[in-house]
Amino acid sequence: MAAVTPSQFLIRSSPHNSLPSLIGFRRTHLGLEPKLVARGIGWKSCERRRGRKEYVTKKAAERGWVVRCTAEGMEKGMLMRGRAGEPKITVPERFKVVTLLALVMCLCNADRVVMSVAIVPLAAEHGWSNSFLGIVQSSFLWGYVFSSVIGGVLVDRYGGKKVMACGVALWSLATLLTPWAATHSTLSLLAVRAFFGLAEGVALPAMSTLVSRWFPINERASAVGISMAGFHLGNVTGLLVTPIVISSIGISGPFVLFTSLGLLWLTMWGYGATSDPRESHLISQSELRLIQAGKTESSVRNGKFLPLRLLLSKLPTWAIIFANITNNWGYFVLLSWMPVYFKSVFDINLKQAAWFSAAPWGMMAISGYIAGVVSDYLIKAGYPLTLVRKIMQSIGFIGPGVSLLCLNHAKTPVAAAMFLTAALSLSSFSQAGFLLNMQDIAPEYAGFLHGMFWNLFADPIRRKGNLVY
Numbered sequence: 001m002a003a004v005t006p007s008q009f010l011i012r013s014s015p016h017n018s019l020p021s022l023i024g025f026r027r028t029h030l031g032l033e034p035k036l037v038a039r040g041i042g043w044k045s046c047e048r049r050r051g052r053k054e055y056v057t058k059k060a061a062e063r064g065w066v067v068r069c070t071a072e073g074m075e076k077g078m079l080m081r082g083r084a085g086e087p088k089i090t091v092p093e094r095f096k097v098v099t100l101l102a103l104v105m106c107l108c109n110a111d112r113v114v115m116s117v118a119i120v121p122l123a124a125e126h127g128w129s130n131s132f133l134g135i136v137q138s139s140f141l142w143g144y145v146f147s148s149v150i151g152g153v154l155v156d157r158y159g160g161k162k163v164m165a166c167g168v169a170l171w172s173l174a175t176l177l178t179p180w181a182a183t184h185s186t187l188s189l190l191a192v193r194a195f196f197g198l199a200e201g202v203a204l205p206a207m208s209t210l211v212s213r214w215f216p217i218n219e220r221a222s223a224v225g226i227s228m229a230g231f232h233l234g235n236v237t238g239l240l241v242t243p244i245v246i247s248s249i250g251i252s253g254p255f256v257l258f259t260s261l262g263l264l265w266l267t268m269w270g271y272g273a274t275s276d277p278r279e280s281h282l283i284s285q286s287e288l289r290l291i292q293a294g295k296t297e298s299s300v301r302n303g304k305f306l307p308l309r310l311l312l313s314k315l316p317t318w319a320i321i322f323a324n325i326t327n328n329w330g331y332f333v334l335l336s337w338m339p340v341y342f343k344s345v346f347d348i349n350l351k352q353a354a355w356f357s358a359a360p361w362g363m364m365a366i367s368g369y370i371a372g373v374v375s376d377y378l379i380k381a382g383y384p385l386t387l388v389r390k391i392m393q394s395i396g397f398i399g400p401g402v403s404l405l406c407l408n409h410a411k412t413p414v415a416a417a418m419f420l421t422a423a424l425s426l427s428s429f430s431q432a433g434f435l436l437n438m439q440d441i442a443p444e445y446a447g448f449l450h451g452m453f454w455n456l457f458a459d460p461i462r463r464k465g466n467l468v469y
Contacts, residue, residue, distance in 0.1 A: 216294020225372025
């Protein structure tokens, strides 16, 4: 199984791993700590106790409120005096970052799926053959394979924020140009789709790097689960929204809609995210300490280049590569051909095919998050990291294999949707397997490794998968 855990990846305890319990709020499974913010505070007196400074206002003391400041400095806005029953809970910055990542991953896949649905009426309008449909579907991957590796290098060098923003801007432009290119010429369509893949190739490496920067190791599975839940919900969004918009506005409607959503996301991303938590002016000191304490020594770059030759000489590296190839073959075949499968095998219309295709992806989003939560729970409970990764990966491969074998016996679209739902739901456990193992073996080069493993080795398999139906 694809799991590697060098000894230096063990989490060391730190006196700053957790804050003093100021209020009886419980942490979530992500370790998110609510904080209370109140109104104006006037500092009246100061005294020193047991090496700590304590600032206590007269009125706060009367109400039983005590605000402490450690020798390292108190967080501004951590706790302030206010009326009883009027506490304000702030959201940790890493939760904001993972929410924006989930939204952009949703947009990433929705933009991709739009063409999988719109290609059916486009083929009818222009008289395209099934073989040409396969070429159009695979043209996305012509650009994707190059940008994923190059994008991973750029992410590691310039940070996930800038690279992700550039990718969203460029793929939104390509999305807008797609219907025009389809009516202009087949060469224009193939060129725009390749450019679209070139722009989208940076999304997953950027997501992987940002998660490794913003989350301690015992929260990464849940963070990846949330991000990839958005990725899978993008399939649902694209499959359900596209037929409705096409029937109401026309073929160009969904392309314009998702382009607009991409520009809206860019405005939020520019203000609400940074490439590294240490660069954020919004993060609290306690949250920053929690993130840094939960990282390994190798998470900090030492200025050296990635020892690629050494990495490729190790058997676990090739286990990750083959896990990628196996996972991506099934994933992209189903992503590209599921609507066509329901329409051609069960002779149902486009809207019905979209609904039957959307259900498996929706369940995959939920099960992927559950896999992340369970994985983090097992790690926090003391189970070896390698064992947890292997368990998740075993479920992610054996479950879909059995489900797809049963698909051969489906006689109705409902039965087929059930087997496909089981296959995709169980395959999402791989997110807590090989996908996170890339961050385990070299978190400081997560973007490059994600691009290389996810695309350079697996992309030829995906391109053949787009042509096999």
